[in-house]
Amino acid sequence: MGRAVAEAAVRAGLDLVPYTLCGATEVAANKAVEVAGKQLELVGPDTRDNLIEEVKQQYPNLVMVDYTLPDVIHDMANLYIKHKTPFVMGTTGGDRAKLAADVKAADLYAVIAPQMGKQVVAFQAMMEMMADTFPGAFSGYTLKVTESHQSSKKDTSGTAKAIVNSFQGLGLDFDVSQIELVRDREQQLGRMRVPEDALLGHAFHTYQLLSPDGSVSFEFQHNVCGRTIYAEGTVDAALFLARQVQQGASQKLYNMVDVLKAGAMR
Numbered sequence: 001m002g003r004a005v006a007e008a009a010v011r012a013g014l015d016l017v018p019y020t021l022c023g024a025t026e027v028a029a030n031k032a033v034e035v036a037g038k039q040l041e042l043v044g045p046d047t048r049d050n051l052i053e054e055v056k057q058q059y060p061n062l063v064m065v066d067y068t069l070p071d072v073i074h075d076m077a078n079l080y081i082k083h084k085t086p087f088v089m090g091t092t093g094g095d096r097a098k099l100a101a102d103v104k105a106a107d108l109y110a111v112i113a114p115q116m117g118k119q120v121v122a123f124q125a126m127m128e129m130m131a132d133t134f135p136g137a138f139s140g141y142t143l144k145v146t147e148s149h150q151s152s153k154k155d156t157s158g159t160a161k162a163i164v165n166s167f168q169g170l171g172l173d174f175d176v177s178q179i180e181l182v183r184d185r186e187q188q189l190g191r192m193r194v195p196e197d198a199l200l201g202h203a204f205h206t207y208q209l210l211s212p213d214g215s216v217s218f219e220f221q222h223n224v225c226g227r228t229i230y231a232e233g234t235v236d237a238a239l240f241l242a243r244q245v246q247q248g249a250s251q252k253l254y255n256m257v258d259v260l261k262a263g264a265m266r
């Protein structure tokens with residue numbers, strides 16, 4: 001995602017900071033990272049603090065973008081809080097309530113969301129609205145949720161968890177631990193019908209609802225191949241956040257439904 005966002009930022013005409021934070025293993029591998037002809041320097045956890053202070057001086061409108069891993073999500077949030085750098089975070093996992101509470105307590109500008117793709121965010125917003133408007137409308141129904149992602153994704157989809165939250169509001173008795181995770185290549189190609197060239201980057205979600213007597217069924221599905229939809233949405237979020245900072249907006253913590261409702265997604 002880091003590369004896809006950097007490329008989308010360049011496409012949008014943004015000034016890309018020539019550094020990229022990464023884990024210690026990536027620094028040790030010492031791989032060159034080039035985006036749109038610009039060389040990016042890899043910066044590991046040991047040297048990032050001093051660098052961030054320098055970069056802040058040089059780029060006063062800095063917005064940091066986080067696509068790291070569930071294991072380090074709180075460490076990364078603490079980093080942005082420590083340096084007071086506005087940030088957009090698409091990383092999933094961690095304790096989401098704690099994450100929001102920490103950022104709110106720090107009074108820092110941020111967009112945090114498990115889903116950045118405009119049309120999927122719109123679907124997510126629609127489900128939230130349905131749950132708020134018609135609470136319990138699907139009481140007694142059963143729910144089956146299946147999500148397939150690239151096998152490197154270890155956690156349950158943050159998007160699926162958010163949608164399940166709305167289904168719970170609609171009366172479904174369903175826990176996120178019941179979400180079926182598909183990470184096996186053969187199942188992805190066969191049962192899930194994921195195109196082979198999307199095995200390393202896809203998100204196929206299906207939500208099936210069945211009435212108590214089996215006579216009524218609903219199915220919602222969103223299938224994404226590749227990373228572009230999230231990268232473009234991330235750039236929208238960064239532009240939106242930069243505007244909120246400049247205007248000194250009183251609300252500081254946002255999710256992508258807020259960004260979409262503000263009309264800030266291209």
Ligand SMILES: NC(=O)C1=CN([C@@H]2O[C@H](COP(=O)(O)OP(=O)(O)OC[C@H]3O[C@@H](n4cnc5c(N)ncnc54)[C@H](O)[C@@H]3O)[C@@H](O)[C@H]2O)C=CC1
Binds near residue numbers: 002026045067
């Ligand atoms: N919100 C959204 O729309 C989307 C969210 N995601 C989420 O974003 C996260 C990352 O996904 P991918 O890019 O596919 O994973 P990836 O495994 O390709 O990349 C993770 C990156 O985190 C970096 N990293 C690890 N430890 C670090 C540390 N201590 N400091 C700085 N960087 C560190 C690694 O160097 C690596 O480049 C996952 O949680 C995924 O579910 C992914 C796509 C869309």
Ligand SMILES: O=C(O)C1=N[C@H](C(=O)O)C[C@H](O)C1
Binds near residue numbers: 092149156158159
């Ligand atoms: O890791 C991914 O790929 C994705 N992660 C997010 C999630 O966990 O919901 C968003 C999308 O599904 C892609």
